[in-house]
Amino acid sequence: QKEVEQNSGPLSVPEGAIASLNCTYSDRGSQSFFWYRQYSGKSPELIMSIYSNGDKEDGRFTAQLNKASQYVSLLIRDSQPSDSATYLCAVFNNNDMRFGAGTRLTVKP
């Protein structure tokens, strides 16, 4: 079992729709959780962090964490073509961060 699992996609949504990205992790001791966005040929950039169960909102982005289910999600509201990228889920534990393989999102105009 991989430490961090994501649906590789591609996920395609129309402009203005809600994009929902999901992630599960295997280590129950994981302490904190992050979402990164990576455009093709570029390095990852941090967009959200979440540490406690529940929802955390930042602009059009909402991260959701359920530690009992070992599940993290990212919702992107009012999706824009500029949101088209690969979204990486990352889990921090024992002093380093482990990444999922990413979900490729395409927002169609």
Place this chain on the structure above:
Amino acid sequence: DTGVSQDPRHKITKRGQNVTFRCDPISEHNRLYWYRQTLGQGPEFLTYFQNEAQLEKSRLLSDRFSAERPKGSFSTLEIQRTEQGDSAMYLCASSLTSGLGYGYTFGSGTRLTVV
């Protein structure tokens, strides 16, 4: 401070040659990480430093790989006797120390192609 800098951006080398990459982290960050990323995969952890001490190395880091961070500032990653399987993007990231973990700031990466 302009963020995390990596040099070179691209490196093409012949199989069997040695290569060295450099990373300059954000100056106030005491942690520095090296990751490797291949097409369609997420970044894979290689090693990390807290100040000048190398605290963890992945089993992915064979004895052909070595990393240093003299004086707790910039870091170098050397690959000896390169193999075609070493072709990847090598990412450096830095962060502050935190029990919960701060998000990392990544550099632009060094793309290595072994021919």
